[in-house]
Amino acid sequence: MPKSVSPAARIKAPKPLTALNAWKALKDHARQVSSLHLRDLFAADPKRAKRFTVETLGLYFDYSKNRITGKTVDLLLELARESELSSRIDAMFRGDKINVTEGRAVLHVALRAPRNARILVDDKNVVPEVHAVLDRMAAFCDRVRSGKWKGHTGKRIRNVINIGIGGSDLGPVMAYEALKAYSDRRMTFRFVSNVDGTDFAEAVLGLDPAETLFIISSKTFTTLETITNAKSARAWLVKGLGGNEKSVAKHFVAVSTNGPEVAKFGIDTRNMFGFWDWVGGRYSMDSAIGLATMLAIGPENFSEMLHGFHEMDRHFKTAPFERNLPVLLGMLGLWYTDFFGAQTVAVLPYEQYLKRFPAYLQQLTMESNGKHVTLAGKEVNYNTGAIYWGEPGTNGQHSFYQLIHQGTRLIPCDFIGFAKSLNPLGRHHDMLLANVFAQSEALAFGKTLEQVKAEGTPDWLAPHRVFEGNRPSNTILAEELTPNILGKLVALYEHAVFTQGVVWQINSFDQWGVELGKVLAQRIIPELESKQEPALNHDSSTNSLIRRYRKLKGRNQ
Numbered sequence: 001m002p003k004s005v006s007p008a009a010r011i012k013a014p015k016p017l018t019a020l021n022a023w024k025a026l027k028d029h030a031r032q033v034s035s036l037h038l039r040d041l042f043a044a045d046p047k048r049a050k051r052f053t054v055e056t057l058g059l060y061f062d063y064s065k066n067r068i069t070g071k072t073v074d075l076l077l078e079l080a081r082e083s084e085l086s087s088r089i090d091a092m093f094r095g096d097k098i099n100v101t102e103g104r105a106v107l108h109v110a111l112r113a114p115r116n117a118r119i120l121v122d123d124k125n126v127v128p129e130v131h132a133v134l135d136r137m138a139a140f141c142d143r144v145r146s147g148k149w150k151g152h153t154g155k156r157i158r159n160v161i162n163i164g165i166g167g168s169d170l171g172p173v174m175a176y177e178a179l180k181a182y183s184d185r186r187m188t189f190r191f192v193s194n195v196d197g198t199d200f201a202e203a204v205l206g207l208d209p210a211e212t213l214f215i216i217s218s219k220t221f222t223t224l225e226t227i228t229n230a231k232s233a234r235a236w237l238v239k240g241l242g243g244n245e246k247s248v249a250k251h252f253v254a255v256s257t258n259g260p261e262v263a264k265f266g267i268d269t270r271n272m273f274g275f276w277d278w279v280g281g282r283y284s285m286d287s288a289i290g291l292a293t294m295l296a297i298g299p300e301n302f303s304e305m306l307h308g309f310h311e312m313d314r315h316f317k318t319a320p321f322e323r324n325l326p327v328l329l330g331m332l333g334l335w336y337t338d339f340f341g342a343q344t345v346a347v348l349p350y351e352q353y354l355k356r357f358p359a360y361l362q363q364l365t366m367e368s369n370g371k372h373v374t375l376a377g378k379e380v381n382y383n384t385g386a387i388y389w390g391e392p393g394t395n396g397q398h399s400f401y402q403l404i405h406q407g408t409r410l411i412p413c414d415f416i417g418f419a420k421s422l423n424p425l426g427r428h429h430d431m432l433l434a435n436v437f438a439q440s441e442a443l444a445f446g447k448t449l450e451q452v453k454a455e456g457t458p459d460w461l462a463p464h465r466v467f468e469g470n471r472p473s474n475t476i477l478a479e480e481l482t483p484n485i486l487g488k489l490v491a492l493y494e495h496a497v498f499t500q501g502v503v504w505q506i507n508s509f510d511q512w513g514v515e516l517g518k519v520l521a522q523r524i525i526p527e528l529e530s531k532q533e534p535a536l537n538h539d540s541s542t543n544s545l546i547r548r549y550r551k552l553k554g555r556n557q
């Protein structure tokens, strides 16, 4: 539990965000920029695309189709400087306990640091421990992938089921889907997260328990959904293998920070892969939580992914803000959230393998920056974290893009595309990429009434066919989706989230809302299950819902 004296109180209270010079200047500046159209900004500056593009680390980041001028960028970066972003970055990389509400360091960057790096937490270098776990994971993965690790009946493992939720699920699922092309196709990978029994039932459907390995991924090893699913998995396995409890040993491994709970569940802690309290759940896909990913793609590809993460970390720490991808991405997002009233950001990967990337980013961004008080506990008087959402292109074009093009809301978009397909098929890929470029062009430039009329559209129909344009987007292009590039993309967003959190003066690394969810249901479960009619003390709506549920289940007297 947090101590009674707030560690935040020891932090020198920064000037309120809205009192910073750059913030005030941005307020005035936003009024001027809101009357400018991207059509005019592009027409006035033939070099605009070049001026607002950064190419580094194999990523081509074009942010020219944003509602910005050179002055906007200067002021946004000035705001980052006034917010002391550099020293906050240093504090994170140094292992300072910047997660003040939980008294923890925030060191996902240590998970991908090279072997010879030195990062201290409480005066102890944590990098050797990180690599010791990675080495154990690699040895385990080699044994499973080569068939040396045998199940209880002597059969090799062909199916891997990761059981975890939130940060212990979204990263592994996203990375598995993203890197499927690099995975061992002879193996089946499935992911169970929901406490809804359907999730588990569907995941094991058609699988032979003798060939199935469960990874129970839970930092705390007390999460209701995960432990419930893990118990059902154990029952399914033991039943399938003739009722022998000993079979658990060869079919269950754990990823956790909680050895005693793992042992209590019945998993030998020699088959446990650890991580540390300085790794937040949503920042853990490159820790042992990535065991399923490593089993799928192999240790070498996994290490390529870590290398990608690390390259972006180094870039974030050292590149000047003007060329710093996470700083630019973060500050551009903040520009629309705080100065244009934008509520959401659409992430639109034109790459089928990234189909779970928006869902992954949803947790990363919204759990991190969905906060309404500052580090010092003061209510903010500006907007913080945006709502992130999206679907892979081109599917979204045939559904929700309509609102982005012609609705009444401003929705900044991040387009993500790759020059090469991992499945080249005739003209498919050129068509796919033509759509990326066409969409961002249409969003920015639109179609005027004059243009619509010039096409012979009757007057009554013309307003419906006008696209006002001036709708902002970033485009991120890379050569090909590789483990390395995936690492870079994830780290790009991680650090963009950090950048925003620093400017908003919030703690991006706690999640009390999630903790609340973990306890709320506990009180109601016995009320649903009890044989006797329970005495209910909720509000009248909740009481009625519980009674109705019990009645429908035939549990009422």
Ligand code: G6Q
Pocket: 165, 166, 167, 168, 217, 218, 219, 220, 221, 222, 223, 226, 280, 281, 282, 283, 367, 511, 514
């Ligand atoms: C992530 C959150 C949350 C967490 C899950 C699972 O940052 O803390 O999504 O990952 O609640 O928690 P366990 O790994 O402890 O089961």
